[in-house]
Amino acid sequence: MKTLIASYSKGQIKIQQMAFVLVALMIFLALVALIYISFRVENIKGDVEDLGDQEARELARKLSGTPEFAFTAEDCSDCIDLDKVLVLKERKTYKDFWNLDYLQVERVYPKGDGECTKANYPNCGTITIIDDEVWTPAQAFVSLCRWEDSKGGYFRCELGRIYASGDLGNG
């Protein structure tokens, strides 16, 4: 029976050693790169969320001044025209207009229940204009003004609140 013994020169062993070291080095670098990239992606996601929230906060504060919400029949800062908002709810073109994924107007006092439709308005609690995804929404107190047809008709204002949260996928 013959025994085969592989014999390597010193140079060949060195090359093998070097190759192993290089492979190990490449794996190590790849791992470092992966950890860095995942860390960066998490950071960027966080930044995008922060920017979305910041935008939603600013919008919630300023939304009462935008023409689609503003109550203009009388001079009233921070007043929302609830009749207009009820109509706005049904207009799909506004879905991506504000870069928001959630936008709701709530009647705080007197308290109302349920989502508003033309059938139950104004005896209702909320008007949801955009309802894609709810993050922690920014909120701002506003006056909700509407036409009240009792007692000969007059504009009636009540206490309300706007909820808005930023759109992470847009812009």
Place this chain on the structure above:
Amino acid sequence: MRGKKGMEFGFAWIFAIVVGAIIIFLAIYSSSRIINVDRNVQDTEIGREIGILLSPVETNLEDAEKTAIILPGGMRIFNECDSLGSFGSQDISVSVKSGIGSKWQEPGIPSTFHNKYIFSESTIEGKRLEVIAKPFEMPFKVADVIIVIGEKDYCFVNPPRYVEEEIMSLSIDKINMTSGKGECKSGSVKVCFSGSDCDIDVALNPVNDKSGSVKRKFVDGVHFEGEALLYGAIFADPGIYECQVKRLMQRTSELAGLYLEKSEYLTQKNCGSSLLQPDLIQYSKQTLSVENSFELAQVESSAQEIRRKNENLDCELF
């Protein structure tokens, strides 16, 4: 051969040099890519932040608002406008001065806003930006026109009284007012309200001085209606101005539709405004078909008619 010490340059050396070079190349390449991506992310975030910073500037009941945005040195803001879609869009991107390689790096990914109308030059540079917001009404409030002035100084020659009063009340540092072209600071952009041969010539309508046209040297003129668009026409590139006017008209059309629906709903509730409904239907179509600023004069005449009818209603629609 005796006594001669030569260096052994075998396969091991060649292998080490080749692989070493590849590793060094990969390291340099990947780090430069990472730096570029990081800069791009930073520029994109700044672009978005600038857009967000412009929100508090918008007006509620005020005639105009002014603020300043201080930028860290060496920054360019790119203003792009697109009128596609229901409302068009406003893109803001930012490029930061680079210490390595080309002076300005590629701008970050543009931040898109559908509810902002920024009137400025296509590229704004400067450490301090003056931002003015003016409500645009036709006949109801449509949006806030945001005017951004970069590092350039402007010299208004013989402006009408309402412009003079507004600029004084807002105390805008970058606008000087004089009674003659020769009194302007050298290097400033000269804007003539009576006369011509300035960098920007404003021709006011003799009957209504809040309407007219603005012409830059060697460029086609644009038409404006109202104070907000007067400033827009002066400070914005004509291409951006025309695009923003089209976007404003798209929003006017949507708002006319919104008021029409509100009117139909309130008519059932003894808040009659049915008189306005045919005008609103017509107005919505007219504003949607506006292609350039010279059609604004006809839109303004329809707007005045709607305003007059609205004021005569017992239960005003807007």
